[in-house]
Amino acid sequence: MIWNKYLVEERKVLGINGAAILLIFVSLYMHSKLVLYLAVFFLAVSITNQLYLKRIGEGVSIDNITQKKRLFVNGKSEWTITIQNGGFPILKGELKVFFDHFVAPESSQIESNLFMYEISVPFSIYTQKTKQIRIPYTAKMRGIAKIRKLEIHIPSLFGFGETVLESKHFLKQLAIVYPEPLPVKGLTEQISIFQGTNAVPHSLYEDRLGPVGTRDYVQADSFNKVHWKASAKSQTLQTKIYETISEIGWNIALNVSNGHSITGSLEKLISGLTEFAYYAYKRNIPYSLCVNVRTAGNTPFLYLAKGAGKEHLQMVLETLSSINLQNTSMPYDQMLSFFKNHLPEQPFFIHAGIRKDTTNKLLFDMGKRGIRLFELFIEDEQGVVLRGLENRNERRLSI
Structure with missing residues (x-):
């Protein structure tokens, strides 16, 4: 672990140095050894304090292990932080951990600040020792929680200031909180005739x-x-x-944007897609997923190729967990055009989210090529419904 190191000295140290210098002049004037010894003592305390603050923290490291924990809402786990000290002993130190608000520490008195929790843990560790600190937490909402920052505060020997070690890099520990499924009206009725075997009447x-x-x-x-x-x-x-x-396969496309912002119905739409993911897993229905969130790479948006089974379900849930309000979206119509020209199409297509007139044209062009179209939408701001896509002239659906 590479640290940024800061020294924080209290103003009392300047007062002690000033008092020591003044006592030296007084001792010379009064020819008093006692006053001189007192001045030297104050200077020794000040210098020792400063040297300790500069040297303490050298040889301190954190095991930055790669750890990925998958949780459902209300699931419990813990951050594990292992401190190794190869330098001076640390007495009455304090470890401060900052992590995303998707998981919460067990103490009910700690509140999140700016989408982040800050928790402090006192500790002491001697030279050439290793100490493991565990911070239990509970999954609160869909998302991917990371330890964003780590600080070690080490007080001086005499209480005049402290040394702060701040981590330069994120820790490689993740807590992935899966979205909760929300019942989808019409899911069984619309999809049941396509599930299971690939044999079809015509x-x-x-x-x-x-x-x-x-x-x-x-x-x-x-x-x-x-x-x-x-x-x-x-x-x-x-x-x-x-x-x-006939090849049985579904394309799912989620539009997370509403103009220049993220749609207010994002959580319900993701929960509806989660329900579909579990349904498809139980009936071995293969499907792909694309979301108009910008990414780097050959495919400029979140995309999972067609798949089925437990591993594919896990990847889908992790992808849905990664979507948040800080994501940068790309125009949905641009994503559909890229999908049409570069990615394999399946016999069935589910659209979720806002759709405009230009979106309708792209979707119904797919329908002309024999693709069956469906829509996942919010009904009366309550339930999620899957139905055959209707060609409606609209600028924007308020969902």
Whole structure:
């Protein structure tokens, strides 16, 4: 751990130095050794105090371990901070930890300030010793909490000032608080017919790995489909019947913006998408996720490729947890255009959030290509609803 080091000396030290110098002149004038010894004592205290403040903290380090803890709301865990001291002993020191307000310390008397908690822990540690400090906390709301700053305050030997060690880097400990699911009206009704197996009643594609039956041959059938063994048994040409299949997959697009700000319905929309994520996980429905939050890389927004299963669910929940009011959003229409031109489309598409006239045009262009469109929206500022996307002329939906 690399530190910024600050020395804080009280004004009393200047008074002590001034008094010592004055006593030296008085001792010379009075020819008094006692006054001179007293002056030397004051100077020794002042110099020792200053040297201690300069040297203390050297050899102090923190084990910056990588640790990621995943929690649900009201889940409990703890920050673990291990201090190693290779320098002078630290007596009556104080460790100050600053972390995001998504998790709260167990003490009910501590309040968050500017979206952050500050907690102080007294400690002492001798030379060549290691001390582990645990700070328990409870998950309070969706988000990713980090230890933003760490300070060690070391008082001087005589109480005149202190040395402050301030960490230059964040600690690599994370607390990821997953969003809570919110029941979505219409989810089962809209999606149940597409869940499970990829077999569908009507499709241009067939599963050629094995026929499921035969029927009488007609002139339009290809000879490649003739089932010769069945034809020999029945003495008439028989055509193989294959199971019709279709790729089952969903694209989910979340619009977090409302003009130049983040939508006020962000939490409910994220909770609705969380419900869909659990639903898709239980029924093995593959889906991708894109959110118009700017990121660095080839894809300029938050994007998770199509996937299914437990690992994909975990990545989706972590992505949804990472969205916050401090994110920089990109125009939703720009994200949809990039998605259309560069990313794979799925047979079904769910839009969530504000949509404008220009957004409607992009979405219904997808519909013309055979993609089924759905919308996740807030109904009466209460429940979350999934329904087929309606083509409505609107500047902006207030949700």
